[in-house]
Amino acid sequence: MKTFLKYREIWLLAAIVVLIGLISTRFPAFADPGNLRQVFNDTSILMILALGQMVVILTRSIDLSMASNLCFTGMVVAMLNAAHPAIPIPLLIVIALVVGLVLGAINGLLVWRLNIPSIVVTLGTLTIYRGATFVISGGAWVNADKMSPDFIGFQRAAFLGIPVLSWIAVLVIALFFVLMTRTALGRSIYAIGVNPTASVYAGIDVGRTKFIVFCISGMIGGLSGYLWISRYVIASVEVANGYELNIIAACVIGGISIAGGIGSVGGAVLGALFLGIISNALPVINISPFWQMAISGSAIILAVVLNARGERQQGRIILRKVEAA
Amino acid sequence: MTDVPAPRHIPDRLDKPFSSAVFSWEALLVVVAVAIFAINSFASPYFLDPYSLSDLTFNFTEKGLIAFAMALLIISGEIDLSVAAIIALASTMMGMAVQAGAGTPVLVLIGIVVGLGCGAFNGLLVTRLGLPSIVVTIGTMSLFRGIAFIILGDQAYKGYPESFAFFGQGYVWWVVSFELVLFLIAAVVYWFVLHRTSFGRRVFAIGNNPVAAQFSGVRVGRIKFILFCLTGLMSGIASVLITSRLGSTRPSIAQGYELEVITMVVLGGVSILGGAGSILGVVLAAFIMGLVTFGLGLLNVPGIVMSIFIGLLLIIVIALPIVWRRLRGGR
Numbered sequence: 001m002k003t004f005l006k007y008r009e010i011w012l013l014a015a016i017v018v019l020i021g022l023i024s025t026r027f028p029a030f031a032d033p034g035n036l037r038q039v040f041n042d043t044s045i046l047m048i049l050a051l052g053q054m055v056v057i058l059t060r061s062i063d064l065s066m067a068s069n070l071c072f073t074g075m076v077v078a079m080l081n082a083a084h085p086a087i088p089i090p091l092l093i094v095i096a097l098v099v100g101l102v103l104g105a106i107n108g109l110l111v112w113r114l115n116i117p118s119i120v121v122t123l124g125t126l127t128i129y130r131g132a133t134f135v136i137s138g139g140a141w142v143n144a145d146k147m148s149p150d151f152i153g154f155q156r157a158a159f160l161g162i163p164v165l166s167w168i169a170v171l172v173i174a175l176f177f178v179l180m181t182r183t184a185l186g187r188s189i190y191a192i193g194v195n196p197t198a199s200v201y202a203g204i205d206v207g208r209t210k211f212i213v214f215c216i217s218g219m220i221g222g223l224s225g226y227l228w229i230s231r232y233v234i235a236s237v238e239v240a241n242g243y244e245l246n247i248i249a250a251c252v253i254g255g256i257s258i259a260g261g262i263g264s265v266g267g268a269v270l271g272a273l274f275l276g277i278i279s280n281a282l283p284v285i286n287i288s289p290f291w292q293m294a295i296s297g298s299a300i301i302l303a304v305v306l307n308a309r310g311e312r313q314q315g316r317i318i319l320r321k322v323e324a325a
Numbered sequence: 326m327t328d329v330p331a332p333r334h335i336p337d338r339l340d341k342p343f344s345s346a347v348f349s350w351e352a353l354l355v356v357v358a359v360a361i362f363a364i365n366s367f368a369s370p371y372f373l374d375p376y377s378l379s380d381l382t383f384n385f386t387e388k389g390l391i392a393f394a395m396a397l398l399i400i401s402g403e404i405d406l407s408v409a410a411i412i413a414l415a416s417t418m419m420g421m422a423v424q425a426g427a428g429t430p431v432l433v434l435i436g437i438v439v440g441l442g443c444g445a446f447n448g449l450l451v452t453r454l455g456l457p458s459i460v461v462t463i464g465t466m467s468l469f470r471g472i473a474f475i476i477l478g479d480q481a482y483k484g485y486p487e488s489f490a491f492f493g494q495g496y497v498w499w500v501v502s503f504e505l506v507l508f509l510i511a512a513v514v515y516w517f518v519l520h521r522t523s524f525g526r527r528v529f530a531i532g533n534n535p536v537a538a539q540f541s542g543v544r545v546g547r548i549k550f551i552l553f554c555l556t557g558l559m560s561g562i563a564s565v566l567i568t569s570r571l572g573s574t575r576p577s578i579a580q581g582y583e584l585e586v587i588t589m590v591v592l593g594g595v596s597i598l599g600g601a602g603s604i605l606g607v608v609l610a611a612f613i614m615g616l617v618t619f620g621l622g623l624l625n626v627p628g629i630v631m632s633i634f635i636g637l638l639l640i641i642v643i644a645l646p647i648v649w650r651r652l653r654g655g656r
Contacts, residue, residue, distance in 0.1 A: 110640065123591070124640040245466065300467060301461065301465065
């Protein structure tokens with residue numbers, strides 16, 4: 001299984017290299033290390049979000065509320081910053097993490113305690129969180145001129161020649177890598193996705209683990225809220241509207257099975273990078289950005305066709321029925 | 326679906342005795358609908374006007390039409406997130422046809438055929454290649470709307486013929502709009518198909534246990550394919566209605582409708598895990614969502630705040646029976 005997983009990510013990596021190669025035939029400067037660093041930086045937020053979504057999907061759940069969480073938390077920190085510019089940025093990041101955690105915990109509690117399917121819960125909170133953004137902001141925008149220079153500048157500051165935003169992405173990737181491969185929680189998350197019934201017999205608290213997973217995706221949503229707002233320097237109700245499906249798309253392209261249990265940190269990162277490269281490349285090779293949506297749609301379908309070949313569909317369905325008994 | 330399904334059973338008979346009907350999901354929805362109706366008529370003096378009530382129906386007829394087909398699809402254990410994108414693509418194709426000088430009948434035909442084609446494409450990917458529908462339709466959702474964006478960019482199609490306006494703006498009799506009549510006819514047809522035909526029974530059987538259904542001689546793949554085609558068809562019809570009502574096409578048309586349609590279906594008591602649900606529930610949920618959005622609209626509540634109520638309604642209505650059962654069960 002492990003070698004098979006590696007196999008899949010190598011293919012995705014190869015696809016990305018080929019993609020970069022194709023783009024540089026039209027626009028040679030694209031493959032410059034400097035430009036690739038820029039692409040990585042542009043894709044950082046999507047990578048972080050995809051990792052948060054990944055842990056949820058691995059447990060056979062889904063979090064559709066991440067983009068709304070991002071929007072709400074972003075508005076909270078932007079308004080805090082506008083009202084009290086003295087609050088230091090690290091404290092704001094902690095606040096963003098906590099707000100995101102609370103929103104994620106609400107999802108998690110509903111899934112854990114009431115056993116409502118996660119797709120229903122997060123479909124509801126998707127609209128609630130975005131609506132709540134309108135309520136706290138009164139529909140007003142927070143513009144760049146209301147944000148403090150630190151608020152905007154923090155993620156742009158260069159450390160060892162690379163922006164802080166990229167470093168945050170690297171840090172999050174490293175944390176998730178440790179979580180998924182070196183901790184009991186990580187093993188539990190995979191186990192629940194592969195076989196929830198067996199996980200119960202193995203002593204894993206399935207409900208509680210799902211709760212934790214939603215707390216993680218919530219914190220990620222909150223962190224991304226600050227990063228998004230300070231990157232695009234505008235906080236409004238429309239921020240990241242519909243972005244939840246981009247996050248899931250990155251996961252799917254990264255080979256994370258929507259049926260749970262299959263997927264890796266590397267896959268999620270590469271899936272996000274794939275989408276990031278496409279959106280960065282279209283303008284420089286003179287293709288209208290309006291093509292992006294159709295291209296990523298085709299990429300999703302292609303990815304799922306290729307990935308599905310390894311999954312034992314029939315066996316899975318029979319297993320599910322055993323659990324139901 | 327991605328979650329572990331709860332145990333279910335198929336009743337031998339669909340008709341329920343009176344006592345269980347009182348405590349059914351539909352009864353809960355009726356209570357909610359009556360309560361919202363009453364609150365609305367107290368809250369705004371304009372609410373009980375027949376013309377206001379007629380306007381109200383436009384809030385749910387188009388989404389409701391799709392919700393019927395989506396209900397069948399979700400009962401069979403699949404889902405289609407691409408319905409709003411199908412609306413956008415069908416509308417764009419109709420817009421192109423208008424530029425080429427097509428008349429109203431051709432436009433309607435194009436809308437319906439594009440919808441059907443998109444649905445068949447989803448169905449083929451899911452049933453022929455055995456792919457999970459949630460992922461396939463996230464992909465086709467980007468693809469269909471992406472094609473609309475490629476064709477239109479930031480432009481818009483206008484200049485639809487005058488006779489075309491009837492579908493979205495016309496009235497059949499007094500305040501009864503064409504859209505409402507179509508919605509009611511579709512409700513009866515889908516009710517009959519789901520609850521009174523062997524096809525409907527097979528849909529339930531597939532949702533409860535696709536493997537057992539397969540071994541019982543149900544052609545699972547073919548029925549699922551038909552359901553995807555139906556969902557595409559209804560999206561095509563909805564596209565005709567919306568395009569006719571708005572009189573223009575932008576690639577962002579009907580953005581976010583897919584989640585509203587699914588909310589409607591789930592609020593209507595259809596199990597997101599498949600295998601259970603009724604058309605009556607979906608009709609009631611459509612009315613409730615229309616009532617909430619319209620009532621709050623009369624009170625000048627912005628659309629985004631209404632969505633909070635819809636979201637809360639969805640979670641509360643689903644959580645209530647669970648909490649109720651726990652309390653009675655002494656847990």
